[in-house]
Amino acid sequence: MGKRLRDPVHGLIVFDDTKIDLLAWSLIDxxxxxxxxxxxQLGVSEFTFPGAVHTRFAHSIGVFHTARTLVEVVRREMKRLGKDFERPKAEVALIAALLHDLGHGPFSHTFEGVQASRGVKRRHEKWTADIIRNPEGCIRPLLEGHKPGFTEEVAALLEKEDPEDIxxxxxxxxxxxxxxxxLRRDKLMTGTGAGGLDFDWLIDNVRVAEIELDAPDEDGDExxxxxxxxxxxxxLPAAEQFLLARHTLHQQVYxxxxxxxxxxxIAKLLRAVANLADATDGNAGKTGLPDGHPLLSFFAADGETVTNYLALDDMLILGSLDALSKAKDPVIAETAGRLKERRLYKSLDIAEFGEDSGRQRRQLRRIKDRFKDQIEAETVMLDENAAIGIYAEVGGDDDKMHKKLHILDANKPVEISKLSDLVRALEPKKRYTRLYFANKEDRDKARRIKRTP
Incomplete structure (x- = not known):
């Protein structure tokens, strides 16, 4: 009898007594x-959607389960195309799917943004590969026990930016x-009506075909x-709804x-902690955190090790808000206290001034001029990096051709926007610009700034 998990999205997920399932179960432990x-999974979305408390643990197991379905699609398609099914490569993909999120830090993309602002541009995929390869960790021995060299195969697949095979x-x-x-998990757990996904129909109509990964170069090479x-x-209709669901989730949730x-x-809070922890003048005590706290250890000079990174998670930071709210540093204390009690900054969406982009830019310029000092002090925070298109992906790289959806038109793969008016209409990215004010009075003043006709 295999191991079983009950999942709200997939129902019963069974781990049989096959080598790969036994390995997966050992890795989960x-x-x-x-x-x-x-x-x-959704970071701080629970502040808006109280049910969005599902974890990357549940998601990763769901990804493994879904990957098994896609492996069977590959097996089916290789038979149709008269090609051999490569079980060893399929097993690498299955375990890579299971482990793909190991490298996420606390609050995921928010934490990556904090690190990038400190000059550390290291995405979670790199952390994932390092955790898998870590000779002192528990992952590598299990992978090598399955097959010598398996560790590197899994890590390399997750690091690879451009595909080489199916x-x-x-x-x-x-x-x-x-x-x-x-898509299915976030839709369910947030309770949003973000489009429909006809999963069974989509899987039944998946085919394997070759696409052009890039354009011919200047030398005329293929x-x-x-x-x-x-x-x-x-x-095609189900594919449109699939993309529309992603678009709507970005708009309504992400x-x-x-x-x-x-x-x-949270980014403001973590940057303030990092600045004090990384200082050489002993200011780490002003954070309110005790000596040896994992955040202080990670943000200290030369502290960004795999061991220190693995000590960080959402619960650690949320559980530290009380201590942080008593910090000697006023920025840390005030921000942590607000988060602890959900006394959030007040939002102003530039779209309130109308849909005309020129008018929006003029209004934003007026507000930025009026609140220049507050923006520098981050008592007013400017958010200009949210852009949503049909291929929008948080922290992703969906401009790449293999990340775009293709439909077989007379057995030739064609990018879906060339066949669908709906997708084509949503393809241009729409930018969302917002400001967040520490107090309601400043937000209301910004709203009353003379609007340009």
Missing amino acids: TPEFQRLRRIR HHAIVSSSFDADRLDY PRRVPTFCLTAKA FHKTTRCVEHM
Whole structure:
């Protein structure tokens, strides 16, 4: 009898007595994977959607389960195309799918943004690979016990930016296991009516076909061609709804103004802690955190090790808000106290001044001039980086061709916007510009600034 988990999205997930399922179950039991129980899939979205408390632990198991479905699609398609099914590569993809989120830090993309502002541009994919390769961790021995060299195969697949074969598409493509799980899971847990996903119909109409990864170069060389998942023409309506669901989730959930506000407040708090922890004048005590606290250890000079990184999670930071609210540093104390009690900054969306982009820019310029000092002090925070298009992806790289959805038109893969008026209309990115004010009075003053006709 295998191991079983009951999941709100997939129902019963069964781990059989096969080698790969036994390996997956052993990996789930490692401290590195169990840490994902303490990292929320949607970060701070629970401030807006109280049910959005699902974790990257549950999501990762769902991705593994979905990857098994996609492996069977590959097996089916290889038979149709008269090609061999490569089980070893499929097993690498399955384990990569399971472990793909190991490297997420607390509050995920918010934490990456904090690090980037400090000059550390290291995405979670790199942390994931380092955790997998870590000779002192629990992941590597299990992978090497399965097969010598398996560790590097899994880590390399997760680090790879451009696909080389169909197995990469299981982990990273327009129709990968990650988004097939999070779209359904996030829709369910937030309670939003963000489009419909006809999962069974989509899976039934998945085919493997080659797409051009890039354009011909100046020397006239042929573009690179790689196999990926495409959908048959009769699945076009379902494909439109699939992309529309992603678009709506970004609009209603991921880029919700309150969620973005909380993310900016947490980023402000973490930057302030990092600045004091990294100082050489003994100011770390002003954070309110005790000596040896994992945040202080990580942000200290030369503290960004795998061990210190793995000590960080959402629960650690949320559980430290009380101590941070008593910090000697006024910025840390005030911001932590606000987050603890949900006394959030007040939002102002530039769209309130009308849809005309020129008018919006003029109004934003007036507000920035009036509140220049507050913006520098971050008592007014400017958010200009939220842009939503049909391929929008938080922290992603969806401009790449293999991340775009293709439909088979007369058996030739065609990017969906060339066939769908709906997708084409939503393809241009719409930018959302907001300001967050520490007090309501300043927000109201900004609203009353003379509007240009």
